[in-house]
Amino acid sequence: xxxxxxxxxxxxxxxxxxxxxxxxxxxxxxxxxxxxxxxxxxxxxxxxxxxxxxxxxxxxxxxxxxxxxxxxxxxxxxxxxxxxxxxxxxxxxxxxxxxxxxxxxxxxxxxxxxxxxxxxxxxxxxxxxxxxxxxxxxxxxxxxxxxxxxxxxxxxxxxxxxxxxxxxxxxxxxxxxxxxxxxxxxxxxxxxxxxxxxxxxxxxxxxxxxxxxxxxxxxxxxxxxxxxxxxxxxxxxxxxxxxxxxxxxxxxxxxxxxxxxxxxxxxxxxxxxxxxxxxxxxxxxxxxxxxxxxxxxxxxxxxxxxxxxxxxxxxxxxxxxxxxxxxxxxxxxxxxxxxxxxxxxxxxxxxxxxxxxxxxxxxxxxxxxxxxxxxxxxxx
Amino acid sequence: xxxxxxxxxxxxxxxxxxxxxxxxxxxxxxxxxxxxxxxxxxxxxxxxxxxxxxxxxxxxxxxxxxxxxxxxxxxxxxxxxxxxxxxxxxxxxxxxxxxxxxxxxxxxxxxxxxxxxxxxxxxxxxx
Numbered sequence: 302x303x304x305x306x307x308x309x310x311x312x313x314x315x316x317x318x319x320x321x322x323x324x325x326x327x328x329x330x331x332x333x334x335x336x337x338x339x340x341x342x343x344x345x346x347x348x349x350x351x352x353x354x355x356x357x358x359x360x361x362x363x364x365x366x367x368x369x370x371x372x373x374x375x376x377x378x379x380x381x382x383x384x385x386x387x388x389x390x391x392x393x394x395x396x397x398x399x400x401x402x403x404x405x406x407x408x409x410x411x412x413x414x415x416x417x418x419x420x421x422x423x424x425x426x427x428x429x430x431x432x433x434x435x436x437x438x439x440x441x442x443x444x445x446x447x448x449x450x451x452x453x454x455x456x457x458x459x460x461x462x463x464x465x466x467x468x469x470x471x472x473x474x475x476x477x478x479x480x481x482x483x484x485x486x487x488x489x490x491x492x493x494x495x496x497x498x499x500x501x502x503x504x505x506x507x508x509x510x511x512x513x514x515x516x517x518x519x520x521x522x523x524x525x526x527x528x529x530x531x532x533x534x535x536x537x538x539x540x541x542x543x544x545x546x547x548x549x550x551x552x553x554x555x556x557x558x559x560x561x562x563x564x565x566x567x568x569x570x571x572x573x574x575x576x577x578x579x580x581x582x583x584x585x586x587x588x589x590x591x592x593x594x595x596x597x598x599x600x601x602x603x604x605x606x607x608x609x610x611x612x613x614x615x616x617x618x619x620x621x622x623x624x625x626x627x628x629x630x631x632x633x634x635x636x637x638x639x640x641x642x643x644x645x646x647x648x649x650x651x652x653x654x655x656x657x658x659x660x661x662x663x664x665x666x667x668x669x670x671x672x673x674x675x676x677x678x679x680x681x
Numbered sequence: 682x683x684x685x686x687x688x689x690x691x692x693x694x695x696x697x698x699x700x701x702x703x704x705x706x707x708x709x710x711x712x713x714x715x716x717x718x719x720x721x722x723x724x725x726x727x728x729x730x731x732x733x734x735x736x737x738x739x740x741x742x743x744x745x746x747x748x749x750x751x752x753x754x755x756x757x758x759x760x761x762x763x764x765x766x767x768x769x770x771x772x773x774x775x776x777x778x779x780x781x782x783x784x785x786x787x788x789x790x791x792x793x794x795x796x797x798x799x800x801x802x803x804x805x806x807x808x
Binding site for chain 2: 382393426
């Protein structure tokens, strides 16, 4: 089902692509293309496909190759044409998005834009001479947060303040989006009623609003503050939208941390994400210490990829590990690619395995999983 | 268009549906649908729509030439530049309008003189 959905997503992208590029994409092996996460289109450069944990070049016949000299080369005019198509031939209508460096398209796609920056005074006004476009294929994986949700639930009408942590490209936003959907919709399986939720979607990645309509399912009780800065958005939400839960992506500054504190003081729960390898990594950052430890987040969901396999762990505020899945199967990406048996893919993936455990999140000896009925012994 | 941040196809669609489209409705609708299909850029969509609907428009060839060029710059720049483009085109259209009015006045004077002449001839004939 997910595969079908993903191929449909590629079809949608095709409608934006100039003719030659469209032909290359249409020739890709559907099985392999189903694992495609990004399409990187650079002027006068080889076409690159990004998969979970690795990337490769795409040849004119749609095959994937490690050799850039065999890859399909995109012309400068094609990049420009693609840019205008992505803007619906109306650059002025997407001016604000362009100034932020990306476009959100119908269907929740996101296209990162690169070119010559144009400033007006100190303000970045936009880009000209577009040199590359990176189309990110959305991952709305409904149900991927269901195994985790019971660990952040705090009763039929309440949840714990939760922080999702991982290095880039491990699925934070995907997981956050699904958590938001469950929180807003409610869950019979988890005996959870559903809560009023506000998403402060600064980068339009969670709900992926296109002309005011969320392209991803974020639940029926969800309001979206699209393109709004986190600190301002949280304040606005508290004043005007009376949320029970506020969802924000990619906390990163001391100001964000202050806003989270403000939301807690107002009685709202927070579900957020942050780039980090582990909780200690985050704690050391300026301004973030106040969110961690006693009186801070109550649950930490840590994500990573090891040897091409995603893993997830849930911790409480006292360092007790509540849940661990070493082969956390987001029903997509690397697992599907493996199932099609391409040696090149396997090799590339094992070489490019994300290193979050190796680099920053040491395996803790003796830690146990309460899910299996064992005693929790170990802190983070 | 620029203030609301509507893409061109939606802006044309609104103009086509609204009451202010007048004789231009077919032109706006056709341009909008061609853009919606994502096959053509704004310049080409506008040009083709203009060629298809020109016969039904009360325009001289000079007017059509001016309108054709106008499409080339649509949608290709930011709001400020689009405002500048629209202002420039407005100037050009105003100049054409002044010229048309002068021509209408000259022609009107001619017809008025002709009318007087014919009236005088009729009077002479009656006498």
